[in-house]
Amino acid sequence: MAGIRIRNHLPFLRAMTALLGMLILVGWCLIALGRNDPSVKLLPRDGWRWAPAASFSETVSPAEGWLPYSEMHAGAGQDGAYWLSVPLPADFASRDPRLFVYHAVALSVYDGDRLLYTYDPNASHDRLNLFYHWNLAPLPAKLPSEIRLLLDNRGHSRPELSLRLVGKGELFSYLIRRDAYSFVLSGLFLFSAVISVGLFTIRKDKLHLYFTLLALCGCYASMVRNALLQLFWDQPWLSFMELTIFPLGVYGFINIMIEVFDAEHTFILRRIRWAILGFTAVTLFSALFLSAGWFNWLLSYPLLAMFLVTAAFILNSIRSAYRTRQGPESVWMLAGFFIVTSFALIHVLRTYLPSFYSWLRQNISFLSELPFDTLSVALFLFLVCLIRVIVYRFGQMNLQLKAFNESLESSVEKRTAELRERETQLQEAGTRLAMTARGTAEAIASSMVLEERHRMTGTIHDTIGHALTATIVQLEAAKRLLSRDGRLALEKLEASQGLVRRGMEEIRGSVRLLSDDSTSYDLVANVEALIAETEQSTGATIERNIHPLPASLSTLKKRVLYQALQEGLTNGLRHGGSSRFRFSLHADGEAVRFRLVSDGRTYTPSAFGFGLKAMSERVEGLGGKITVTPGAPGCVLALVLPVNEPSDATESAERQAKETVR
Incomplete structure (x- = not known):
């Protein structure tokens, strides 16, 4: 049983042995240097x-x-x-x-x-x-x-x-x-x-x-x-003020213990640290304004009592943490505590109770040979122990980041496979619908459903694929930089967080459009909400002039108008660097007219990208027309949709498409 107990405490014994060895070596060197030489009698x-x-x-x-x-x-x-x-x-x-x-x-x-x-x-x-x-x-x-x-x-x-x-x-x-x-x-x-x-x-x-x-x-x-x-x-005041440093050091020592160990082990320390800070302030005031007699009394008795009581509470906290979990933190803190507290006690007795210490030195020969400032050496060894704890914490954080990175890579692979499977299913469904067309209205509805899902799938796939891929790159860079440049590593982690959040916002926008209730789709309210959200999130200014629209305007056409505004704002912000937009929407006789003017870089006519191309096809399928022309500066997006009452077949097809999309 004794052998098992010793093995359980081997890490602590090794740490104590290393610290004592270094302290003895330094003390021996100081004793050798401090011995009297022939030139001083x-x-x-x-x-x-x-x-x-x-x-x-x-x-x-x-x-x-x-x-x-x-x-x-x-x-x-x-x-x-x-x-x-x-x-x-x-x-x-x-x-x-x-x-x-x-x-x-x-x-x-x-x-x-x-x-x-x-x-x-x-x-x-x-x-x-x-x-x-x-x-x-x-x-x-x-x-x-x-x-x-x-x-x-x-x-x-x-x-x-x-x-x-x-x-x-x-x-x-x-x-x-x-x-x-x-x-x-x-x-x-x-x-x-x-x-x-x-x-x-x-x-x-x-x-x-x-x-x-x-x-x-x-x-x-x-x-x-x-x-x-x-x-x-x-300047005598320099060394005199050293007498007030000791309580401040004790205050820092207590707070280090509070930060290293859990709250359950440092409950009392959290209470007495404010008393130590108050004692530090009293000591400083006494050093500056009270007589030497009062100041010496304060250092000789209350300070000694404060030191002994504080050391007892700290020992109890470390002992409790050590018994709960004998990890590197509790092992090195306990070893460092014994070293620094032992020599702090010698320092307190020698500095604040010189008469009593003289009696001890006469009876303990070891104290006669001891260099005066061994407390600084012991304190530095305690800081070495604290550095060991900090290094251990950085190692734990590195392991957590590595596990998170592996989990993220697995999640990306899984989601990518699901998206590919979904895309295959959509392609097969499109092929079947093309081969088994059951009339013009159903064909139009099915085609619109497939196009909508394909666009949404592509958007979500591109968004999450880009965001997660960029996040992986940033995390890999942070992992490599963690041991060399902590500040840059933190910047990489914050960039990863921003990428994930931006991807989530884009996905939410797509899902929101799919989940809207098609039977009561309020175009004006949704447009106002989109404009308000864009202004709040980007800081852009959007002037709007929206007139009442005909009640006969179909839900599909309302969605097309909403998506056109969404696409125009996105392109203006992302590609044109725009900060101000002017938007107008009104009905003119048999047509609804949409116009969005943005500032920023002047648009250069070129082939439509994926978003504008899909939008153009949908507008033309509904009998409308879309144009994109250069502004002065910026870009002008214009759209015209007819407002004719749909036939029964077309209305039925639209209803089927909406239900299928939902």
Whole structure:
């Protein structure tokens, strides 16, 4: 049973192994690069002494009352100034020595009673992130036996003070070797954000939007989480605002989980994400306007509680999704969550609870060797997991498109076979009717039925054949372009959708004409409906002048007039590029006169196409005449039909033809 359980979790174990391997490799490289080199000497705290100071404005250190630095109890100096006496080694040789001071707020450096360097953030209204801000105090070329520092923490929860001796020329190479990786990470985060923005513009998937947010948070944090940046841009606010980025990153992290997993697994996360966004706004307001003491309290306690509660809910959501379906999404999200959450907890303790983290480091040797900014590395590995999920989703979409394409090809083949069979049946019926003509009226009716069905069949066949064939071409192009150019692939899919819709509209028009009730066919109403639909769908303008028609006008002639208008509008829009039409229909004595004038390209007389040829034959069969002449510009379609009362035989033939067509 245990072996079966392990095999069930093998994908997750493989993902965790890969992520941990990469994290250990990167961590080992950072530890190796961050080790002290001979050009930088860390000053041990064994010989340090301290004494209280009345204020930061003192200029003379006390002559007595000095105590060992190890006896300085926790919290001493948090609300006031104090002096620190630091012995200097005699064996440090540099032509331009400097004192590299880490984790100090306000300080002054003295050689005896001579002031060497001073910095007060209140004088320049600076806010400091003590983990990244540093001071570089010049020292005499001949080092004194000791120096004295006047320090004031100004209410900050200060991590342990760190002092190093370094030559000014060696400082740059030391920081490059130790912190250059952070700029590489920020570049990778920025590249990931740009790619994600591109995907979002194509697919409008919120997952890519929150991916961008998290990548930008990682980019900013990686860029300012180093001491090297201060060499190029000494702006303390840059690193200070990094303290407000963490809650915003948590907000993006939660939304990514919501987008990846189903709603049933993220119900609680959907509720608490707004609380996280509110906490982010409060943190930003506190960083800008509240005192350092209040801001430190907010980061030390509410933020830690927020992080732990959020991590518990996220873990529960991922665990629920993983137990339901152990697919690539839940496997990689769970593995990435463990990596980023573990190092986020270390980051929170080290940044917001420095005293507690110092105690942990004294008892866990591993933490002493750990590079400071491992959270950025862990966050980048989480983004790698998210990229794996996005790639998996693209693969699933490609499979769906492939299945849809195969189904569409099968449907086209089936419909084409049905149309061919129907055409064969119509041809056989036409042959039989021609051989067994039973009178003039029946022959005319049968011929009209066959012609109507043949025309309708050809129209539907051409419409659906063209639309589906063009759709297949577009889908094949989209399938090939999907992995190379997502935007162009989406355009091909949208073009396919437009082709199918246009084909469906043309088929509906043909079916509508067949299904009209021939016993109560209202020509004027149908013409008005056709004109309104054409104006709405194409934007063309159609001026009409329609007079009442004789009640004796047969239904077949009404249909011929309607189809003539339909054919004329279609040809004018499709072939002539027309946008304005003038249509008139009226009865003149013994004839009905039809006239349609279009603008656009001037008509060049030529042989009639399939539609006009069929229309001409039908008009002539009813004793009428059709003409197509050039306009100025455009085209003029004119039609004349007689309005004589039909004979009983002809009326009977018409009725039979109508019933057969229906």
